Amino acid sequence: MFDTLAVSATDAIHWTDLGLRPGIDLGFFTLRFYSLAYLAGILVGYWHLSKMVKAPGSPMAQRHADDLFFYCTLGIILGGRLGYALFYKPELFTGWTSTEFVKWDLLRLWDGGMSFHGGVIGTTLAIGWVAWRGKLNFIRVCDYIAVNVGFGMFFGRIANFINGELWGRPVESHVPWAMIFPAGGPLARHPSQLYEALLEGALVTAIMVPLFWKTRARFRPGLLVGTFTALIAAARFIVEFFREPDEQLADFALRTGLNMGQWLSIPLCLAGLALVAWALSRPALGTQAPSAAG
Numbered sequence: 001m002f003d004t005l006a007v008s009a010t011d012a013i014h015w016t017d018l019g020l021r022p023g024i025d026l027g028f029f030t031l032r033f034y035s036l037a038y039l040a041g042i043l044v045g046y047w048h049l050s051k052m053v054k055a056p057g058s059p060m061a062q063r064h065a066d067d068l069f070f071y072c073t074l075g076i077i078l079g080g081r082l083g084y085a086l087f088y089k090p091e092l093f094t095g096w097t098s099t100e101f102v103k104w105d106l107l108r109l110w111d112g113g114m115s116f117h118g119g120v121i122g123t124t125l126a127i128g129w130v131a132w133r134g135k136l137n138f139i140r141v142c143d144y145i146a147v148n149v150g151f152g153m154f155f156g157r158i159a160n161f162i163n164g165e166l167w168g169r170p171v172e173s174h175v176p177w178a179m180i181f182p183a184g185g186p187l188a189r190h191p192s193q194l195y196e197a198l199l200e201g202a203l204v205t206a207i208m209v210p211l212f213w214k215t216r217a218r219f220r221p222g223l224l225v226g227t228f229t230a231l232i233a234a235a236r237f238i239v240e241f242f243r244e245p246d247e248q249l250a251d252f253a254l255r256t257g258l259n260m261g262q263w264l265s266i267p268l269c270l271a272g273l274a275l276v277a278w279a280l281s282r283p284a285l286g287t288q289a290p291s292a293a294g
Contacts, residue, residue: 005073012188015207020162036133036158041152042073048148052212057219057285059140061294068132068145075122083118087260088246114120114156116200116236117264119224123149123287139221146207153232161193168192189272192243199235206233222279229272240265 005170023032046069052058052063115133127145160166167181168190178188208228217223238263247254 011174012180015164015179015181020164024165034159035157037155038076038152041155042069042076044151044155048151049144052144052147055213055218059144060134063254064134064136064141066070066129067134068127068141070087071126072123072128072145075124076119077122078090079122080114080116080119083115083121087115087117087264116153116232117261117268120268127235137221139225143218143221143224146225147212149206149228149232150201150203150208152201154197154205157193157201160190161197166193167244168195169244174192178289188243189244192239195242196235196239199239200232204228204231204235216284218282219287220279220282222275224273226275226277226279228268230276231272233269235263235270236260237269 023035026227049065050062050070053060053062100176105148116269124142128138130136131141139268142189164183166186169192170187170189172179172294173189174188177191177194179191180186180188208224208231211217211227212224217227240259243259243261256263
């Protein structure tokens with residue numbers, strides 16, 4: 001066993017040798033890359049959404065995109081944090097830090113801890129509010145938002161890697177990119193944050209953006225958001241095989257055979273596939289046969 005550890009430590013990349021820092025030290029304040037990643041993902045998504053609403057067939061105007069920018073930001077932050085506390089770390093609701101200005105642990109976002117599934121719920125509620133208030137088609141607005149989520153997923157997972165958090169499981173056989181993380185012990189591990197950035201971020205974006213611009217998918221309500229939901233859930237399910245379970249849920253993963261993220265992804269994937277089937281079973285917008293009265 002000790003020989004294996006020695007080989008792992010010798011052959012693996014040491015995260016500390018990469019010279020990464022969790023943020024930019026401004027002297028009086030550290031601007032964390034985790035926060036910048038969320039901001040970058042939201043801003044890039046808003047920029048792209050603003051281009052999308054100018055294309056033919058848009059279900060909304062620029063003013064609606066502006067509202068979505070604000071409310072979806074709240075949904076991502078509040079939903080992501082509350083979802084993390086609910087699904088992964090309930091003690092955040094009752095935990096208090098005695099030596100810091102912000103004492104309630106639930107509010108300490110800079111310490112890390114955001115749930116993708118919670119963010120989905122928060123964003124969906126935000127879309128529902130904007131759609132109801134603006135008398136918009138909820139499913140079609142979801143289609144447009146879904147195209148842009150991959151940007152944020154990519155930046156967020158890169159930020160996780162820069163922070164040296166949410167590392168992967170120990171490698172069972174040597175791979176050239178295996179890494180040793182400072183808080184992960186002496187074992188070489190999968191850099192699962194980068195796997196997530198590629199699958200949940202880059203790959204999803206590479207599929208969703210051309211699907212919008214190069215096909216007529218946006219004229220089939222539900223097709224884009226269904227495709228996105230199935231893709232992101234499948235990507236998360238796969239990556240969880242390489243990701244170290246949250247410490248407080250390690251026993252749960254051993255008992256059930258799957259991580260919490262995988263159990264949450266299964267119904268999400270099935271819902272996405274059902275939505276795709278539903279969208280393809282209906283005629284595309286603008287192709288309905290005229291009624292007899294028309």
